[in-house]
Amino acid sequence: MTLEPFVLPVAGTTVAGLRSAAAQGTRVLALHGWLDNAASFIPLAAALPGLDLVAIDLPGHGHSAHMPPGTQYNTPGAICHVLEVADALGWERFTLLGHSMGAGIASLTAAAAPERVERLIAIEALGGLRGPENETAQRLREHVHAVRALPSKKLRVFADLAAPVRARMMANQLSEPCARLLVERGVMPVDGGYSWCSDQRLMLPTAMRLSEGQIDDLLAAIECPTQVIYATPAQSYYPEPLRSERIKLLRDGRLDVFPGTHHLHMEHPALVADVIARFLR
Numbered sequence: 001m002t003l004e005p006f007v008l009p010v011a012g013t014t015v016a017g018l019r020s021a022a023a024q025g026t027r028v029l030a031l032h033g034w035l036d037n038a039a040s041f042i043p044l045a046a047a048l049p050g051l052d053l054v055a056i057d058l059p060g061h062g063h064s065a066h067m068p069p070g071t072q073y074n075t076p077g078a079i080c081h082v083l084e085v086a087d088a089l090g091w092e093r094f095t096l097l098g099h100s101m102g103a104g105i106a107s108l109t110a111a112a113a114p115e116r117v118e119r120l121i122a123i124e125a126l127g128g129l130r131g132p133e134n135e136t137a138q139r140l141r142e143h144v145h146a147v148r149a150l151p152s153k154k155l156r157v158f159a160d161l162a163a164p165v166r167a168r169m170m171a172n173q174l175s176e177p178c179a180r181l182l183v184e185r186g187v188m189p190v191d192g193g194y195s196w197c198s199d200q201r202l203m204l205p206t207a208m209r210l211s212e213g214q215i216d217d218l219l220a221a222i223e224c225p226t227q228v229i230y231a232t233p234a235q236s237y238y239p240e241p242l243r244s245e246r247i248k249l250l251r252d253g254r255l256d257v258f259p260g261t262h263h264l265h266m267e268h269p270a271l272v273a274d275v276i277a278r279f280l281r
Helices: 038-046 075-089 101-112 133-152 162-172 176-186 212-220 242-247 269-280
Strands: 003-010 013-020 026-031 051-056 094-099 117-123 187-190 193-196 226-232 253-259
Touching: 003 038, 003 051, 003 075, 013 038, 026 038, 026 075, 026 101, 038 051, 038 094, 038 176, 038 269, 051 075, 075 094, 075 101, 094 101, 101 117, 101 212, 117 269, 162 176, 176 187, 212 242, 226 269, 242 253, 253 269
Parallel strands: 026 051, 026 094, 094 117, 117 226, 226 253
Antiparallel strands: 003 013, 013 051, 187 193
16 A cells, blocks of 8 residues: 655644545554654555555654744644544544554543544554653753753754765664655755754753653543554663553553564564554454
8 A cells, every 4th residue: 555645734734644545444543753754654554455544744743834933842732733633634533553752642642532533553652751750840941941042053954865864774773764764754955955854843852741640540541442562672761561561551452562673663564564454453
């Protein structure tokens, strides 16, 4: 199944993404990870024929519009955006598929709007990153300082695509073909070469994070069947046994774990697609 580019007006802004041609298939809205884009789902889509798969560039990523000046990227806003995209597609009920940050947003959307989400597939995250309560003040100070310093930051310019591809390979343990997919949709031409097209505000430290108790309450509120897929070894910021303990909070959850890296769905799409196909059946 191939994905075709689209642009959709949503709540006064523009959302770009990639969509399959199987208009009568199961409706699946796919959300990528932090600083990734809709191309994250190209390998997986090829192994999942028959779905009406819509992979969006989240705000500030890929080809989608940036948030207006003076506004913030935050989790409640991301949840509302996902529902606004579904409204614009004419989808009352749909499946959410997310990777990493996108899986965090997808799982919290399922908790916040159970009447809209019929199934949830979460790859390499569930519920979002926690923030210890005793770090709250320091985290807020760092965020405010970074926001005020942002106007002085300059965009990095690359002479060609080789350097950003290498950067993504090193940062995310990605193979060259997978890194290139993300980079080609994640850069824009500028004087002297290319620059990342993602909004610089996405690099700001998070102002507030949920506590583990708050995340527990949200995961327990997810009503739909949920398929979680993890790579092993676990990422340092989402370690064991924390990530496996979260599965136990789900009302109807199942877990599959495969050897691999964080972008498991890109590097081993057939394995992940087989799990997803069985779950959707």
